[in-house]
Amino acid sequence: MTLADQPPAAALVFQTLLAQGPLTRAEAGRRTGLSAGAVTKATAPLLSDGWITELSTPAPKRPTGRPATLIAVRPERARFIGVKVTADELIGVLADLTAKPLVARRAALDSRDVDSVVLAIARLVERLRAAADAGRSGGVRGEDVHSIGVTISGDVDGQTGVVQYSPFLDWRRVALARLVEAATGTPTVIENDVRALTVTEQWFGAGAGLDSFALITVGAGIGCGLSIGGRVVSGAHGVSGEVGHLPVGGGERTCTCGNTGCVEAVASTHAITDQARQATGNPELTMADAVRLAHSGDEAVRAVFSRAGHALGLAIASVANLIGPERIIISGEGVATYDLFAEQIRETFAARAFGAAAECDLLLRPLPFEEWARGGAAVAAQRLFAPVR
């Protein structure tokens, strides 16, 4: 029996254990809203098929009686490979059922052409399998990989496995899941990279146990993943959380999407570098130079970061006002320079978040690229019990 064949109650208990376990059956019942009998019924097939286990250490004795046994997911029950595709590099991990990376590898991309990228993904998957076989990390063998999850920025349809549009690779309507599956011989799912990272945060990170949260990524683009009522939002057309194109940045700057005033046109890494070049009159200036100048007190460059922080603060306040999440996690490669605009983000957010929405917890969380690859493994694992329709 596979997880996909399990009734919804079993899938619910399994997901709760994955994100919040180990738990007693009684606590699993409280957190899922299921009765004690329903939890026992749901866990029986999961136990017999090895997806979960009873832990030998009993939970602390309740004052009234018997020790309660803890139940937990068995991470070694299934293995997944997650691959994050960036403009010039692939980052891959071999992970267990809890998306914990056991082996990580990177590969440079010398071409953005579809066939070359698919071939590079297949080679990286081979290397991850070989490394797993050689190192036998935690007893993993390469052939035990259940499925592959590939994540990529842009308009990605996870249900059909088609990349509708990826601006940085200049891809349109690429059936990537099918191509990777054919090249590797392993079932493959694909997902938008920010949405995949949101799934990881929902299960294993700063979003675990929260009813709603948003993840804002700051870097080459400004992305946003939303989890509402315990579900990561995909959007009716596969597009959601495109906060990078909220028109809050004023009319001076034109965005890569062709409109003016998008957050991304003011606060992306490229936009900050571009504005710092204008402010200093140095066309060779890099992002690292801009950060150094701002840290050394250059007022003009500091103003660039402050403007970026203001635009991000407005976008984050808009997210808070729209969905009222319990927490907003701010991450991405751009957070390395977060100290330069953190104050402005918080100030603008506090001024613009309406009423109780301002109580939303803003959390800075630097996540390395391996964490993004882990998102692919988490999405692959998710399809175990939420199969593609």
Ligand SMILES: [Zn+2]
């Ligand atoms: Zn735009």
